Amino acid sequence: MNIQTDEIFMLAGMAAVTFGIRYIMLPISGRFNFSPMFERALKYVPPAVLSAIIVPSVLMPDGDTLNLNLDNPYIIGAVAACIVGWFYKNLLLTIVVSMLIFLGYQWIL
């Protein structure tokens, strides 16, 4: 299976846009300061972006339809992650325990 021309275009394009997005704000960095208000707003970026990824991937596992039933193992796993994360504040424990609960629940179903 050799690489196709189309794949090279796709890879080059994906690499260029991804790097461009991550880099574009930096060249201006030496020239001006952000307003304190904007810098305060940036604090909310990581949790807001992550939630925007988490919630649809848990509640809409197929990508289109909302599944709020108990036959959705992603909800069970996510609730487990929230509980473990909240009480133990430990990244590794949260990830491992919720993965095990998710896989176990999926296996039972």
Place this chain on the structure above:
Amino acid sequence: MNKKEANSSPFYQFIAGARDTFPLIVGAIPFGIIFGSLAATAGLSFAATIGMSLFVFAGSSQFISISLLAAGTAWPMIILTTFVVNLRHILYGAAMVPFYRNLSQPWKVVLAFGLTDETFAVAVNSYYQKDGAPNKHYYNLGSMIFMYTNWNLCTLIGLIAGKAFPEIAGWGLDFAMPATFIAMVIPYLVSKPMWFAVVTSGIVSILAGGMPHKLGLMAAAISGVAAGIVSEMFLSRSVFKMASIDKTSDEQNMEAAE
């Protein structure tokens, strides 16, 4: 060498960055393996799968690209979708501006390339700690190199495993991503504005889920940030909150005195 010097050496910072990224690596392992195993099923060649992890290095958009590929989507459309899905990273770049300001060009290029969700979250946390430690760019680099090596290794393992056990794709290992991200969000939930930001973003992500090309993600993230900053301004005006502001400024005075 006293403790403080040791803690701020480039090597120490590099190792500390890698160490603090370790829990997120655990979440990224199944994610990388499933990416590698799904890529072959989606019709992406071995070389292109490896190349994507080497040169694009953006987990969620790589996933989306192979699902589009499996659905027969043309490559310009896949690039456009990648652009939209990764648009959130422009906010990461903006957040890093004050911290990358004094770095050389090669440093900026390398760190920008590695600005994944995970490394951003780990590195920004260190930058926000006003401990005055120098060489935090090495901390950032340590996190990035660890993530990058792991991601590429797992892609390779997934490619090989996917050939040997094609049923691996159905195991639901993709839950590793939300699991990791939930673990990353929880430490942020220490104030009311943070709760507003997270809840708003979550609600909008569902309401805007029908927007084309995953634009809902961007809409949700921006709504969340807006909710956070607006509620912060609103809460800081109320009398009740004044006490905690005084406390914060006292803490800052104490830090200054140290």
